[in-house]
Amino acid sequence: MRLPDMPLHDPFIVADKKTATYYLYTSNAPSVSGVDGIGTMVYRSRDLRDWMRPVVVFRTADQEELWATRGAWAPEVHEWGGKYYLFTTLHNQDKPLPIPPPNQWGTPFPVGNYMRGTIIAVSDSLLGPFTVIDRSRPTPPENLMTLDGTLYVDPSGQPWMVYAHEWLQTIDGTMGAIRLTPDLSGTVGDPAYLFKASDAFWISEQIPGGVPHQLPPYVTDGPQLYRTPDKSLIMLWSTYEKNVANPDGTIGGLYVQTYAVSKSGDIKGPWSQRRTLVRNDSGHGMLFHTFDGRLMMVLHRPFNNARGKLYEMQLLGHELRVLRQRTDLDGGG
Template sequence: MRNALLLAILFASSLVIYAEDYPLTLPAMPLHDPFILADAASKTYFLYTSNVASLTGEQRRGTMAYTSKDLKHWSKPVVVFTPPDTFWAHDGAWAPEVHLYRGHFYLFTTLHNEAKLIPQPSPLGRATYMRGTLIAMADQPTGPFVPLKQDGPVPPADFMTLDGTLYVDRSNQPWMVYAHEWLQKTDGTIEAVPLKADLSEASGKPIHLLKGSDAPWLNEDIVPSARGFVYITDGPELFRTKDNHLLMLWSSYEHAHGVTDAGSSYVQTVARSRSGEIQGPWEQLTPLVHEDSGHGMLFHTFDGQLLLVLHRPFRNARGKIYEMKDAGDHLEVIRERMDLDGE
């Protein structure tokens, strides 16, 4: 009887400690452009997003991370990266991702500097300025992350780009895949630039993969023009299926997006490479999730389940998790995991 009582006390104490360490759930966590790293070494999920000063106390822009053991209960966030004082940009810190590559952890996040103008004028008559994705390295998923390139983003500095992600092809060539801003292109594109083996910088010129208006579900009656309609490309993420098809998650809006129109709804969609390689050509598949949802990424749980995390709605976003099926040449949504992301 005494042993049973002692075990009950110890169990109750462990629950209290767990609740103190992981007090948050997804509905209470501000999350734009969420990215989850499943770290096998620590059996911990790291959820990265842009720093929220009111949660961390850090006033500078940067990257913060929540942690979880079960995807349901999350720790308070901690800052894992802020740009050095002398860095080329300090604003933005959008869409952070952390990838394990060759024994190190690499942070990809997008910064911008409105004081560093790009001479090329925008076809929309707007100012264009330095914006692009940096790569920073650390030995742990919690950082500290140190930028590899100090003088500018990895894509060309005269390109206004965002949302860079890592893809390593079947010949072990690393690439940064990124979105080229509608501010410069009107019809936004997704492009890829080859990287050196140590990810320190680009090793060649960018290649074109797709443009926003390629998606057949967009409003075909509206043609991008300087009169105000644009096609937006966001959040590319590459995924190799069990049957060796290469897919790309990306996000846009349900219709061509008016520059002054906030009524279009964000959508999580997907494309497939007909060649199975990054060079494409890329064909557009049916969108995966509507309802003002997007910027998703795929990951496997520690027991092998394939999940998709994205944010909804676009403003005041929260994380949503979907159980997915790898159907070989496409992805299927099985269900939203309301047990993980519900109130």
């Protein structure tokens, strides 16, 4: 299989040096994996061009008394303490959350507020099966509607989950972080606020005639952290431009891939926003190194019926830029 033929939303690649294999995780697509159910599947490749048919590594149906019923979005797998940990976002529409009070943007949306958040599951293998550690609740505070949790380990060795706080609760979506216990089974202390979507200055830039480029709601999606050689911290994240809030609590518009920089190297920032890296309804990217040392970014495009796209990247200090799209691998488009 090749990327143009592979259904692929919220891609995450593990470049495993032990097996000289790239593992590409995404939500289960039964039409491709041959396995029914909500969960996570993984494609494998030696060269980023030719991929094996995916195998399912996690299914919600295999987890007894799990609080969630739907989702399995944005799967990531991280090695930690000799084991492998799957982070994926689940939700349950039958567990509504209270509508937050009005803020400076107005009253949060009355529909779509229900329990959503990232769970952590563990396995001894990159191929699973993964077992949820805490089946009673998501890892971030359960009163917050969150998604796209990712692992970050600070210079002291403290693990964190960084996540997006849904615009449905805030109108102006935010990024947050919470410390994890050493075995990733729970959290420590209160969550930290990192930044809000409208901090991306280009979202509200004026266009001819003085009309705002975009009005709220503002979306935060897909955080992924990367430590630079100069000890700064980069966060890839995604949002929408020219967005429209639909009555059912979904967003319409064009997805974009952007990033922010914490020059202090601290997860709490301060965070400085940068312009978009890739537009054209592209996003939820992550950075990884090929086995020959090249810095690459994988993302999906378009948002619906998504396929994986690969880019060679360049890092100049803590400034990130696209060198070229690898159309020889992803088929272009």
